[in-house]
Amino acid sequence: MAYHLRTPSIGYNQTCSDPSMVATMCTLLELQPGNKVLEIGTGCGYHAAVTAEVVGPEGTVYSVERIPQLAEFARGNLRRHFGEDHGKERVVVIHGDGSCGLPDKTLFDRIYFTAGVDPQRFDAQVFCKQLRSEGILLFPEAEGSLIIMYKNSVDAMEEYGRRGRVRFVPLMEGRAEL
Template identity: 45%
Template sequence: MRDDIIGILRGNVSDRVIEAMWRVPRELFVPRRIRHTAYEDRPLPIGEGQTISAPHMVAMMCDLLEIAEGMKVLDVGTGSGYHAAVIADLVGPEGQVYSIERIPELVLFAKKNLEAAEVKNVTVLQGDGSRGLPEYAPYDRINVAATAPKIPEPLKEQLKVGGKLVIPVGSCYQELVLVERTQEGFELEHHGGVVFVPLVGDHGFHI
């Protein structure tokens, strides 16, 4: 089944991203009762009203970010830890991923999954992802796996010059946006409609 996903991705994203997704065992990042569906190309429930993104979306977001070895990456919305694990593979042992999740149960779930997958370079923290993690900033890349009403200013501020941020934006209609920080400001690219759970927090949605 993993081969089926790789076949879908080939030609659409870089070989580096495909290789990283091949190496990361997705079945370790979904609840045991639905592991047989791990490689279906769709979002899957992971509890607490949250989902693990479809494989093609994880691949697309990683590809847009152009993640290189040795980078420091902020991952917002840890969920089960799968997206962070793929990013961790891309940055390699010299790189570091800081991943933030607001739901305590998912923080524990992600840590357990990352340990089972023997991922060493991801630090999972509980908190408001819309505020980022300023204590570890600036970041080469920022990945946001939840939709925001607008791009949170703290995340933009925590991005290095030359750095990139990918985030879904919108409520009824969501669009995937790639942000690059330049010396002059921020440049935006729009990459089509998507569907994500809401980014809840001070600079996200309020519930």
């Protein structure tokens, strides 16, 4: 069982990505110590915790979760992982609608999604405006590929890769109040 890769249910029709997918996504993001990262879809907080470990104490992960119970569940998990008194908050969990990112925050070095986007409706330019130059946007299609995009220095996004076939829960718009 220790080596069985699966996506366990965490309730509310949501799942936690298996460790190999989290590792793949962290690698594709080319995370660096000190990065400011935006995660869309907190779930239980596992992926955010791994990302925070990679960007180190000088980095910050902002994670947006639409389901309030999962946002609170993740906060508890992250407190247990990082401790109550870990100084600067390594992961900031926000209950909200992540489908448009966090336009009121300063620019991010990396943005990634843990829910699959509808390729017919997804507008990468919305997130381009929230990325620094040479930032990376990583998102899965609901049932398609992991798509890696790179922001060049003139505020344009360029796709520079697709990886494998993936299956993610779909990205939902709006802030849930359960």
